[in-house]
Amino acid sequence: MLNVSIRKELPSFTIEVDLQFNNGILVLFGPSGSGKTTILNCLAGLCKPSAGRIALGEQVFFCKQQGVNIPARSRHIGYVFQDYALFPHLTVKDNVLFGLPPGPDRCKKKRGYRMSVRETLDTLKIMHLQDRYPAQLSGGERQRVALARALMSEPDLLLLDEPLSALDSQIRQTLQQELKQLQRTWQIPFVLVTHCQKELKALADEIVFLEAGRPVAAPAWQQPLAAQI
Numbered sequence: 001m002l003n004v005s006i007r008k009e010l011p012s013f014t015i016e017v018d019l020q021f022n023n024g025i026l027v028l029f030g031p032s033g034s035g036k037t038t039i040l041n042c043l044a045g046l047c048k049p050s051a052g053r054i055a056l057g058e059q060v061f062f063c064k065q066q067g068v069n070i071p072a073r074s075r076h077i078g079y080v081f082q083d084y085a086l087f088p089h090l091t092v093k094d095n096v097l098f099g100l101p102p103g104p105d106r107c108k109k110k111r112g113y114r115m116s117v118r119e120t121l122d123t124l125k126i127m128h129l130q131d132r133y134p135a136q137l138s139g140g141e142r143q144r145v146a147l148a149r150a151l152m153s154e155p156d157l158l159l160l161d162e163p164l165s166a167l168d169s170q171i172r173q174t175l176q177q178e179l180k181q182l183q184r185t186w187q188i189p190f191v192l193v194t195h196c197q198k199e200l201k202a203l204a205d206e207i208v209f210l211e212a213g214r215p216v217a218a219p220a221w222q223q224p225l226a227a228q229i
């Protein structure tokens with residue numbers, strides 16, 4: 001269970017969210033500048049909330065009151081950034097392996113579901129690209145590499161910041177299905193940011209609508225959909 005109850009003061013407004021989420025795909029939906037990325041960054045440990053608490057199961061990542069702030073590298077969180085943040089000087093394979101321990105520990109399974117590099121590249125259909133560099137990939141291929149890298153670290157939580165925004169509609173639809181399937185296989189919570197209504201409909205198990213940093217009721221155009229979900 002992901003428990004997030006935080007306040008983050010920004011120059012233009014204050015983010016205040018209080019959410020509990022068990023499993024599946026939680027979508028943070030809102031207009032540009034409503035605080036979605038900042039919330040992901042707080043979860044990942046890249047940004048410090050002004051107050052509150054963040055916990056995943058028994059593990060407390062942040063608690064202002066108790067002075068806890070676990071560094072990003074120790075949170076076991078996968079993060080697919082908006083621009084994918086691949087290392088341009090590393091091949092696809094080395095990007096995917098980045099951050100894993102060297103040597104035999106690289107293949108150790110934490111909870112039995114870590115896939116080998118081969119399996120990961122295969123699942124995401126990028127095996128044939130393993131020796132290429134990011135500049136030699138399409139947007140959809142880069143997205144798959146970023147996803148593979150995030151999954152190889154065997155995360156307890158996966159954060160996705162507009163992961164499909166740069167893609168055309170056909171690839172977008174395919175990857176939406178693949179994301180949904182990955183979540184069902186991995187059984188870890190995904191928190192996904194988007195401002196695309198179609199993506200929301202295709203992926204969300206739960207939705208938080210945000211405006212200026214605060215959850216709001218589903219907008220009128222969304223109410224029939226929110227009721228279905």
Ligand SMILES: Nc1ncnc2c1ncn2[C@@H]1O[C@H](COP(=O)(O)OP(=O)(O)OP(=O)(O)O)[C@@H](O)[C@H]1O
Pocket residue numbers: 010011012030031032033034035036037038039195
């Ligand atoms: N490090 C920072 N320092 C100051 N202000 C910031 C910082 N990061 C974000 N902001 C401001 O906080 C607000 C929320 O930004 P954020 O990137 O979280 O929004 P968003 O909903 O993810 O936007 P988008 O959909 O455009 O990516 C914006 O007004 C932004 O200018």
